[in-house]
Every structure is written in structure tokens, then in C-alpha cells.
């Protein structure tokens with residue numbers, strides 16, 4: 315599982331600036347909480363081979379007793395609780411404030427690994443001005459400049475090293491194919507995830523089985539349906555209450571992100587009565603970035619009229635256009651309508667994500683595509699495609715070798731993608747095409 319880093323500190327110390335440095339995500343996931351001036355942001359980052367999740371928090375006043383500040387403090391506490399290490403940001407230029415002392419006290423009591431960082435330290439003679447931050451009782455202070463990038467990398471190394479029990483990447487064993495489809499049901503709060511899961515788990519066709527070595531402290535539910543084994547990965551703090559599963563935390567972005575990473579197939583659930591919201595689009599974007607196979611289902615179809623139906627179908631076409639490769643289902647978990655075909659799409663998406671494509675077949679398809687329509691000349695360069703091989707699974711990657719391939723326009727790449735998708739019947743999985751130019 316990817317380690318989680320939380321950025322904490324009072325407003326204006328530079329947390330968002332640092333967040334942007336630490337994340338490469340095109341689009342951070344935003345958890346919007348009504349009434350907050352600043353939302354929590356979630357993003358992905360990478361240091362060498364090590365990937366991590368960063369949570370940015372709003373301004374934090376631990377003792378805030380009312381209204382918006384109290385809610386912000388609550389959100390920050392949850393982000394800290396969900397993290398493996400905290401980066402506590404102070405302002406090197408402004409010096410220590412009373413608020414910094416309060417936050418430090420809160421973090422010390424918590425005992426979570428914490429790295430103290432003095433931001434805006436560009437051009438400062440190290441040491442002298444930073445001595446005062448030792449008062450916070452959190453050990454050494456690392457000077458960084460988020461705006462200029464100085465010190466950020468070594469700070470990140472320090473933060474990751476502070477996480478106990480983080481496995482060495484070189485020790486991680488490659489995944490073995492077990493035939494079990496790991497499935498995550500993702501979606502905003504209240505779209506109907508627990509309702510759907512309870513309907514599923516109540517089905518007679520579904521048989522529980524024991525899965526050895528179940529993922530650490532996450533609840534996952536192994537079951538078999540019509541001869542296919544599945545492992546349902548917990549996204550929302552699912553807890554068993556008697557025979558019924560309920561989502562107690564209701565919604566945890568970190569759990570959702572980790573479940574997406576660990577799944578083969580993500581069923582993204584939307585709520586027909588709410589349309590496609592920003593948060594839906596953010597989660598969808600994250601799924602795409604993670605490369606996981608995806609099936610879309612719009613729940614509560616029973617509760618909308620013809621006008622709303624048309625409305626939401628149009629929204630999907632525009633706002634979720636980047637998931638065009640996914641199958642779409644209109645369902646009602648509550649009324650148990652439309653659920654059967656969802657299983658078919660899940661199996662199809664999994665099979666597509668794991669498809670094996672041989673070099674001779676890929677190369678033949680490539681050369682046929684080029685014969686049908688060659689890539690355009692770009693100035694002096696005429697891209698020449700020679701052969702193709704599979705570079706990975708889940709998601710499938712096709713590597714195309716040739717000359718001057720850096721000049722291939724995006725439109726042509728999409729043309730090739732369409733041909734490969736059709737030939738290999740790839741539905742529900744992203745397909746990545748990479749070019750390797752030899753001269």
C-alpha cells in the first residue's frame with residue numbers, strides 16, 4: 315500500500331505550494347466539505363520508484379471551538395489519523411507563532427512520526443534563524459523553499475524514512491495470477507455503495523470462501539459467484555454488523571485511493587439524483603491515472619424522471635468523456651434492478667486488463683493499421699513504425715518500435731488505440747501506447 319503523508323500547519327505557511335511540489339497528479343482529488351474555506355486535497359507523488367499519497371489540509375487551530383475552525387480542525391485530525399507521517403510546516407520568515415506551539419503540542423501528544431519543516435527558507439543563512447524552532451520540541455527543523463524547490467527532495471526522503479515498517483521496494487514480490495478478481499466499489503458518500511454491497515452479499519448465488527493472507531488490516535470480503543472468485547476490497551470502512559455490512563466512516567478518501575490502487579477492477583458508482591459532481595469527476599480521474607479497469611454504474615435510476623435521465627446521460631458524455639472505454643450501467647441497488655449485467659462487465663473489464671497480446675499479432679495489426687493509414691510526415695520527419703510488443707498488463711501497454719516516433723500526432727495514437735482495442739476486444743480497461751524510437 316502506498317504510504318500517506320499529511321501536510322499540517324497554520325494558514326499561509328506554504329502548504330499548498332508544497333503540495334503542488336510533492337504531487338504530480340494532473341488533478342488533485344478534492345474532498346469538499348460544506349462550509350469549509352479550504353478543502354482537503356489528495357494527490358499522488360513519486361520519489362524514484364516509491365509512490366505515495368499526499369493530503370493537504372486547510373489551516374489548523376487545534377483548540378478551535380466553533381463553526382468553521384472547528385470543522386477544519388476535525389478535517390485536519392482525520393487527515394492526520396489517516397496518514398503514516400506528518401509534515402508540519404512552519405514559516406521560516408515569520409518565525410514561531412502561538413498557533414505553531416498549539417499544533418506542535420497536539421502532534422507531540424499524538425506520537426505519530428512527524429517531520430518539522432521551515433518553509434520560505436530560500437536565501438537564508440542556515441542555522442541561525444531556524445534555531446528558535448527547536449522550541450517546538452519536535453527535533454531538528456528542515457529548511458525548504460517550496461516555491462523554489464530547495465530542500466524538498468531531502469525533506470521527502472526524511473519523511474519516508476520516518477515511517478516504520480515501510481517495506482523495501484526491492485523486496486516486494488511480483489503479483490501472481492490467482493484467478494481472483496479484486497474488486498473495489500468506489501464513489502462519493504451516499505451514492506449507495508453499502509446498499510449495493512449488502513444486496514450482493516445477500517444473494518443466494520454468492521458463496522463466501524476463505525482467502526489466505528488477506529490484505530493487512532483492511533477488511534476484504536472474498537466470495538464466489540457463478541464459478542468466478544472475487545475479493546471485495548474495503549473502500550469506506552466497511553464493518554460487519556451481524557450479517558450486514560455497513561460503512562461506518564461513511565467516506566474515507568485515503569481508503570478509496572488505496573482500494574483503487576489494489577483493485578483489478580473498480581466499480582465507480584454515481585448517484586442519478588445528484589448528476590455528475592466535481593468529486594465524481596475527481597475520483598474518476600484518479601482511477602484513470604491509476605490505470606485500473608473500470609465499470610461505471612449510475613445508481614438510484616428508480617428515483618429520477620425522464621428529464622433527469624437525459625440530463626445525466628449528457629453529463630457523463632461530457633464530464634466523464636475520458637472514461638469512454640468503460641461500460642455504463644443504469645441500476646437501482648435498492649430495487650435490485652439492472653445488477654446482473656454489471657457482473658458481466660466486471661469480468662469483461664478484468665479479462666481485458668489481463669489480456670495477453672503476442673508480438674507477431676501486435677506487429678501484424680500495427681502494419682495493417684499503417685497500410686490503411688500511415689502517420690503524417692512532420693516537417694523533415696516521416697515516422698516509421700516497425701514492430702510492436704506488449705510492455706505490461708493491468709493496464710495493457712503496447713510498445714511500438716520504429717523511427718522518428720516522437721513526431722507521431724496524438725490523433726494517430728488514438729487511431730491506433732481504436733484498432734488495437736477492436737482487435738483484442740479491450741473493454742473497460744485503459745490501454746497505454748508507448749513509442750520507442752531507435753534513431
Ligand code: GDP
Nearest residue numbers: 325326327328329330331433434459460461462
Ligand atoms: P497555505 O495556506 O499554507 O497552503 O499556503 P500557500 O501555499 O497558499 O502559500 C502562502 C503564501 O506563501 C503564498 O503567497 C505563496 O506564494 C508563499 N510561499 C509559499 N512557499 C514559499 C516559499 O518557499 N518561499 C516564499 N518566499 N514564499 C512562499
Ligand code: GDP
Nearest residue numbers: 503504505506507508509561614617646647648
Ligand atoms: P454509501 O454512503 O455510498 O454507502 O450509500 P448508502 O448505501 O448508505 O445509501 C445512501 C442512501 O441512498 C440510503 O438512504 C439508501 O437507502 C439510498 N439508496 C441506495 N440505493 C438506492 C437506489 O437504488 N435507489 C434509491 N432511490 N435510493 C437508494
